Amino acid sequence: MPVAAACPISLTASQRHRLKKAAWGHKTPHQSRIRARIVLLAAQGQANARIARETGVHLDTVRAWRRRFAEQGLPGLTDRKRPGRPASFTTLQTAQVKALACQLPAETGTPLSRWSCPELAREAVARRIVPTLSASTVRRWLTRDAIKPWQHRSWIFITAPDFRRKAERVPDLYVRTFNGTPLGADEYVISADEKTSIQARCRCHPTLAPGQARAMRVNHTYGRGGALAYLAAYDVHRAKVFGRTEARTGIDPFMALVTQVMSQEPYASAKRVFWVVDNGSSHRGKAAADRLTAAFPNAVLVHTPVHASWLNQVEIFFSVVQRKVVSPNDFTDLAQVGDRLRVFEDRYNATAQPFQWKFTTSDLDDLLARLDRHTADHPEESSVALAA
Structure with missing residues (x-):
């Protein structure tokens, strides 16, 4: 049975530069490094069997990535989107938990000063937003939008005359x-x-x-x-x-x-x-x-x-x-x-x-100008601060 000829590979200067950077970069993922090396060796005219030996992968793997690059170029070396398992939570549920995190606990009748991820998970289940939820899932959701309800920053308005x-x-x-x-x-x-x-x-x-691998102890x-x-x-x-x-x-x-x-x-x-x-x-x-x-x-x-x-x-x-x-x-x-x-x-x-x-x-003038703009946008906060 005849063996299919290997796909010929020719590289532009830009493609060669990007492949070399991927093949030898210290921060390149291992799979991306292997794929880049396969294409570079193929561009040198080496046979698939020899490439498989040098890269330590199966012959079929070499054929697959060589064909993908010949057909699609550099985008062909990335993983295709996979459906994976169905999402456990809907987009609406995620948004509701994030909205809860952006509320003060006192506004919801919860006797807490600040939310933590475990508290948010328990509150979401108690409100029947979701049937079950872990603190790590809440933390992952909040990280995507840089929401950190467990932190706080304080500020004070200028009240001194002149x-x-x-x-x-x-x-x-x-x-x-x-x-x-x-x-x-x-x-x-x-x-x-x-x-x-x-x-x-x-x-x-x-x-x-302090000593070797030991901090000072008090x-x-x-x-x-x-x-x-x-x-x-x-x-x-x-x-x-x-x-x-x-x-x-x-x-x-x-x-x-x-x-x-x-x-x-x-x-x-x-x-x-x-x-x-x-x-x-x-x-x-x-x-x-x-x-x-x-x-x-x-x-x-x-x-x-x-x-x-x-x-x-x-x-x-x-x-x-x-x-x-x-x-x-x-x-x-x-x-x-x-x-x-x-x-x-x-x-x-x-x-x-x-x-x-x-x-x-x-810098003082810039600071006062920023405060004036903030006061103009939030007059209720200014009145509260002056009353205090």
């Missing part, structure tokens, strides 16, 4: 400008705040250092050794930190921090020293500004607007302290906490560089 005028002073000071006038060489900008309630947690078992059980407040003043342009620990926050501890900074050079003889602070109780309002100026005539208190303490650069330093000094919290007593913070200050000041602050007044 927000822009108050906010623009802070980024202007960071670029050494105040009220449109450049700062002189003998003028400084200090960012100050308190980090409250740093606890001393004495672990019941010693912390174990015992969960601890004894409480009290808490203290860490007050810090950060020179924005010199990247120098002045800190102190206190039993609690308040006017007197804050003024002690101010005295610690302003009693040394170059601040004692400076023309002006701007103190950027938020609206915490120990330095809030005009009374705090008058109190500071009375104690140090060259000190100028600059408040960030309400709900804008993120403009204060010392918050960045506090995040460094949290990551590198406080966490994981394992201290024998408060004295050890204070010693660690003081030693870290010296270490930080030895190598610190000013933060690369990029939020300018132009």
Whole structure:
């Protein structure tokens, strides 16, 4: 019985390039790699039997893919659509579960704060949307549309009067400008705040250092050794930190921090020293500004607007302290906490560089414009925020 002649294969430059990329690509699926190699070897004029030996597949497989490419080109190397088994759920059922996920549980009378995939599966069955449903199926459906009801993000509306005028002073000071006038060489900008309630947690078992294929281990059980407040003043342009620990926050501890900074050079003889602070109780309002100026005539208190303490650069330093000094919290007593913070200050000041602050007044205008557009589109949210 005569054997059918092998289908002749000829490749264009583009087809050869794509086949080589598929045949030798590290991320190419194994089946696609084999099919590409079959076509490339066939284009070299090799017989089907030899191609089968080199690729390690059956002779009939070589014939099939060689014929498919000869008839359809590169699209012929992809798998054909297969009917598979009938779908277990209709499109309407899938859409109903997704719609349920996009509702707040409280709106449906369910005593939950957020949906999880198991809860959604149980609720869909309880509502008779589907007779049975698994949490993994719900997760797969939600993943297709990037719906994550178990997550949440918070926001806050700007309610401070004259927000822009108050906010623009802070980024202007960071670029050494105040009220449109450049700062002189003998003028400084200090960012100050308190980090409250740093606890001393004495672990019941010693912390174990990391080892091969093992992370550092910190015992969960601890004894409480009290808490203290860490007050810090950060020179924005010199990247120098002045800190102190206190039993609690308040006017007197804050003024002690101010005295610690302003009693040394170059601040004692400076023309002006701007103190950027938020609206915490120990330095809030005009009374705090008058109190500071009375104690140090060259000190100028600059408040960030309400709900804008993120403009204060010392918050960045506090995040460094949290990551590198406080966490994981394992201290024998408060004295050890204070010693660690003081030693870290010296270490930080030895190598610190000013933060690369990029939020300018132009960015502030863009932010306010976006909020104005959002308020115009959702006036009910704005009225609720102002009422609060």
